[in-house]
Amino acid sequence: MKNKLAKFPFFLGITLILMVSGDAIAQITPPQIAQSIRGQCRAVNRSTFLFSNRSEANPIESIAANGRVALQEENKNDGWIAVRSLTTNQTGFVRTQDLTSCNNPPTASTPPSPRPSKPPSPQTMQANSGLCRRVIYDEGEGVAVRANPNLNSERVGGVLFGEIVRINPSQTRLDAMGREWVKLNSPVVGWMSNGFPDTGSNLGVCL
Numbered sequence: 605m606k607n608k609l610a611k612f613p614f615f616l617g618i619t620l621i622l623m624v625s626g627d628a629i630a631q632i633t634p635p636q637i638a639q640s641i642r643g644q645c646r647a648v649n650r651s652t653f654l655f656s657n658r659s660e661a662n663p664i665e666s667i668a669a670n671g672r673v674a675l676q677e678e679n680k681n682d683g684w685i686a687v688r689s690l691t692t693n694q695t696g697f698v699r700t701q702d703l704t705s706c707n708n709p710p711t712a713s714t715p716p717s718p719r720p721s722k723p724p725s726p727q728t729m730q731a732n733s734g735l736c737r738r739v740i741y742d743e744g745e746g747v748a749v750r751a752n753p754n755l756n757s758e759r760v761g762g763v764l765f766g767e768i769v770r771i772n773p774s775q776t777r778l779d780a781m782g783r784e785w786v787k788l789n790s791p792v793v794g795w796m797s798n799g800f801p802d803t804g805s806n807l808g809v810c811l
Contacts, residue, residue: 753785
């Protein structure tokens with residue numbers, strides 16, 4: 605038995621093999637070493653700033669969308685990573701969410717559409733339109749404003765001495781007594797008496 609064993613050569617070192625299905629031999633591949641990302645190029649996917657630390661408190665310079673930077677550390681920290689601008693060579697920090705591969709074009713961010721302004725209501729348009737006049741009637745408690753151009757119509761408001769009103773000069777009426785009525789657009793919509801044409805007016809020009 606000793607002579608039979610002597611016929612098999614022994615090799616220095618150890619070769620590790622695995623027997624697969626009785627005949628196939630698989631070799632163990634050594635683990636791959638993770639590739640370093642330091643120095644890799646990244647593009648900014650939207651306009652942002654390069655900051656002096658990991659916060660937005662101290663911006664150094666602005667970086668336009670698609671601006672290129674080089675990573676200066678392996679891992680992000682609190683969502684920030686150190687970079688060097690490839691345009692100005694300035695180093696600082698940016699948010700990792702603002703970076704994309706240099707091989708991919710940045711997604712153009714669509715600026716928010718301006719919020720359409722609410723169109724003015726017919727009442728507002730009417731209140732701002734018309735001829736400016738000032739109430740010069742200074743007796744009693746001012747002049748009543750009524751729903752229709754007559755003294756028996758419902759009172760809808762009133763105007764006082766010195767108050768600015770807007771009138772519609774195309775809408776005037778004379779009642780059965782010869783009293784003139786003018787249509788107000790503001791401060792209240794309705795009809796006010798402008799007195800009798802031959803005795804003067806309750807309204808004067810705006811100064």
